[in-house]
Amino acid sequence: MRQILWFRRDLRINDNAILSSAFDEVLPIFIFDEKILSALNKDDKRVTFIYESVLALKKQLKQKGLDLAIFYGNPIEIFTKLQKEGFDELLCSVDFDYYSKKRDKEIEKILPVKRFCDSWILKPWEVYKKDGTPYKMFTPFYKSLDFIWQSKSLEEFSFNTNLKLINFDYSCNISLKDMGFKKEVLPEFLKKDAKQLIEEFSKSINSYVKDRDFFNKESTSMLSVHLRFGLVSARELFNKIKELNTNDGDAYIRQLFWREFYNYILYHFPMSQFENFKKLNVPWNENEDDFLAWCEGNTGVPIIDASMREFNKTGMMHNRLRMIVSSYLTKNLLINWKKGERYFASKLLDYEASSNIGSWQWAASTGVDSVPYFRIFNPYLQSAKFDKEAVFIKSVIKELENIDAKTLHKEGAVQENLFVDYPKQIVSISFSRQRTIDTFKRLQNEKD
Ligand SMILES: Cc1cc2nc3c(=O)[nH]c(=O)nc-3n(C[C@H](O)[C@H](O)[C@H](O)COP(=O)(O)OP(=O)(O)OC[C@H]3O[C@@H](n4cnc5c(N)ncnc54)[C@H](O)[C@@H]3O)c2cc1C
Structure with a gap:
C-alpha cells in the first residue's frame, strides 16, 4: 500500500x-x-x-x-x-x-x-439534540458534551513508528520569494512554540477569568494561531489544561468549545458562510467611505481606531477589541458583517473560517446564539472600562499621546481640542444605536 x-x-x-x-x-x-x-x-x-x-x-x-x-x-x-x-x-x-x-x-x-x-475535538456529525436536530445554542450544546465532565483526558493519536518512507525527491527548492512573498517580521509570541505558550499560560491561568477581557494584561493563551495551523492539537491542549484542574482552566475549556461550536454550526449550516443565519433582510449601509474609515482606523472613535490601526500593523487583535470593533461596524455603522468578516480574513493571523463567520454573525445579531440586537456596545464605555488610563489607545495613536484619558473616553471630546490632528466622528453613537434598534425591531416584527 x-x-x-x-x-x-x-x-x-x-x-x-x-x-x-x-x-x-x-x-x-x-x-x-x-x-x-x-x-x-x-x-x-x-x-x-x-x-x-x-x-x-x-x-x-x-x-x-x-x-x-x-x-x-x-x-x-x-x-x-x-x-x-x-x-x-x-x-x-x-x-x-x-x-x-x-x-x-x-x-x-x-x-x-x-x-x-x-x-477539532468533536466530530460535528456525532452531536445532536434529543430530537435529532443540531444544536443552535451554545450552552445546551456545551452541557450535552458529557465527556468534558466525565473524562480526565481525551485519547490522543500515537505516532506509527512502522512507516516506510517512499523514495522521492525531498529537496526543498521553493522559497518565499518564488511564491511572490518575502519574509515578514512576526509578532514576538509567534516566535514561541505551542509547548512554550502552554507552559507560560499554565503558570498564569488562575487570573484568566479575572483578566481575560483586559487587553493590556496579556492574560489569554495566545494559542489561536497555533490551533489554526494545527501546531498543537485541540485534544492535547484540552488535556494539558484539564490536568491543571482549576476553575479558570474550566473557563478556558469553555472558550475552546466556542471554537468547536462554530465549526459545528458551519458543518451543519454551510450557508451561514454566505447568508444571515437568521433570515433577516437587513437594509445595510452601503457607504464605502464609512467602511474604509473603519478599515483604516479613521472613525474618530479612539478605541476603534487604535484597534484597527494596530490590527493593520500586526494581524492580531484581542478578543474584547474584536467584539468592540465588530459591534461598531455592524451596529453603529450598520455595515454588513460579511464585509468585516472578509476584512478580518484578509489579515487575521488566526483566521479560521468557522470562528470568524460565527463571531461576526454573533456581533451582527444575525447568527446562532448571537448577541441580542438591543445590546449594543458603547465603544467609549468599553474603553473607559478596559483601557482606563488609555494606555492602549495612546500606544497606537501617537497624536493622542498627550490627551487626558477621560477625554479619550468621552464621545466627541477629543475633537474639541483644535490642536489635535484626529478625524471627526463619522456617526453619533446614540443616534446610530437607536437606528439599529429601530431597524432590527421592525425586521423582527415583520418576521413574527
Ligand atoms: C469578530 C470576531 C472574529 C473572530 N475571528 C476569529 C478567528 O478568525 N479565529 C479565531 O481563532 N478566533 C476568532 N475570534 C475569537 C477570539 O477573538 C480569538 O479566538 C481569541 O482572541 C484568540 O486569542 P487567545 O488564543 O489568546 O484566546 P484565549 O482566550 O486564550 O482562548 C483560547 C482559545 O479558545 C478559542 N476561542 C476563544 N474565544 C473564542 C470565540 N469567541 N470564538 C471561537 N473560538 C474562541 C480560540 O481557539 C482560542 O485560542 C473572533 C472573535 C470575534 C469577536
Missing part, C-alpha cells in the same frame, strides 16, 4: 490522525496552494508563519525517519501527476468551509481519500 499523507492545517507530529492511521509506505507532502496564495496581500504575515512551520515539520519528520515533500502549485494538477506514480490513497484532515469542500471533492475524483476530522 502506497499512501500520500497530505499535511494541511495539521502541521505537527504529536497527536496527528494521519501519522497514526497510515501504515506501510508513505509520501508525506505539503502543498502551497497557488490559488489560495494568489488571493493574499504580498505582505501577508501568515505565509511567513506557515512557511517556517512547514520547514519545522519537515525537520521533525526527518528526526522520525520520515521527510516532507513540499510543492507549490495547483493541488489538482499535483495529484494528477502523483496518481500516475502509483499511489493507492490519500490521507488528510478536513475543513468544512466552501472552498475546502469543493477542492476535496475534485481531488477525490483523482485518488481515493481517507478523511480525518483532526482540527
Whole structure:
C-alpha cells in the first residue's frame, strides 16, 4: 500500500490522525496552494508563519525517519501527476468551509481519500439534540458534551513508528520569494512554540477569568494561531489544561468549545458562510467611505481606531477589541458583517473560517446564539472600562499621546481640542444605536 499523507492545517507530529492511521509506505507532502496564495496581500504575515512551520515539520519528520515533500502549485494538477506514480490513497484532515469542500471533492475524483476530522475535538456529525436536530445554542450544546465532565483526558493519536518512507525527491527548492512573498517580521509570541505558550499560560491561568477581557494584561493563551495551523492539537491542549484542574482552566475549556461550536454550526449550516443565519433582510449601509474609515482606523472613535490601526500593523487583535470593533461596524455603522468578516480574513493571523463567520454573525445579531440586537456596545464605555488610563489607545495613536484619558473616553471630546490632528466622528453613537434598534425591531416584527 502506497499512501500520500497530505499535511494541511495539521502541521505537527504529536497527536496527528494521519501519522497514526497510515501504515506501510508513505509520501508525506505539503502543498502551497497557488490559488489560495494568489488571493493574499504580498505582505501577508501568515505565509511567513506557515512557511517556517512547514520547514519545522519537515525537520521533525526527518528526526522520525520520515521527510516532507513540499510543492507549490495547483493541488489538482499535483495529484494528477502523483496518481500516475502509483499511489493507492490519500490521507488528510478536513475543513468544512466552501472552498475546502469543493477542492476535496475534485481531488477525490483523482485518488481515493481517507478523511480525518483532526482540527477539532468533536466530530460535528456525532452531536445532536434529543430530537435529532443540531444544536443552535451554545450552552445546551456545551452541557450535552458529557465527556468534558466525565473524562480526565481525551485519547490522543500515537505516532506509527512502522512507516516506510517512499523514495522521492525531498529537496526543498521553493522559497518565499518564488511564491511572490518575502519574509515578514512576526509578532514576538509567534516566535514561541505551542509547548512554550502552554507552559507560560499554565503558570498564569488562575487570573484568566479575572483578566481575560483586559487587553493590556496579556492574560489569554495566545494559542489561536497555533490551533489554526494545527501546531498543537485541540485534544492535547484540552488535556494539558484539564490536568491543571482549576476553575479558570474550566473557563478556558469553555472558550475552546466556542471554537468547536462554530465549526459545528458551519458543518451543519454551510450557508451561514454566505447568508444571515437568521433570515433577516437587513437594509445595510452601503457607504464605502464609512467602511474604509473603519478599515483604516479613521472613525474618530479612539478605541476603534487604535484597534484597527494596530490590527493593520500586526494581524492580531484581542478578543474584547474584536467584539468592540465588530459591534461598531455592524451596529453603529450598520455595515454588513460579511464585509468585516472578509476584512478580518484578509489579515487575521488566526483566521479560521468557522470562528470568524460565527463571531461576526454573533456581533451582527444575525447568527446562532448571537448577541441580542438591543445590546449594543458603547465603544467609549468599553474603553473607559478596559483601557482606563488609555494606555492602549495612546500606544497606537501617537497624536493622542498627550490627551487626558477621560477625554479619550468621552464621545466627541477629543475633537474639541483644535490642536489635535484626529478625524471627526463619522456617526453619533446614540443616534446610530437607536437606528439599529429601530431597524432590527421592525425586521423582527415583520418576521413574527
Ligand atoms: C469578530 C470576531 C472574529 C473572530 N475571528 C476569529 C478567528 O478568525 N479565529 C479565531 O481563532 N478566533 C476568532 N475570534 C475569537 C477570539 O477573538 C480569538 O479566538 C481569541 O482572541 C484568540 O486569542 P487567545 O488564543 O489568546 O484566546 P484565549 O482566550 O486564550 O482562548 C483560547 C482559545 O479558545 C478559542 N476561542 C476563544 N474565544 C473564542 C470565540 N469567541 N470564538 C471561537 N473560538 C474562541 C480560540 O481557539 C482560542 O485560542 C473572533 C472573535 C470575534 C469577536
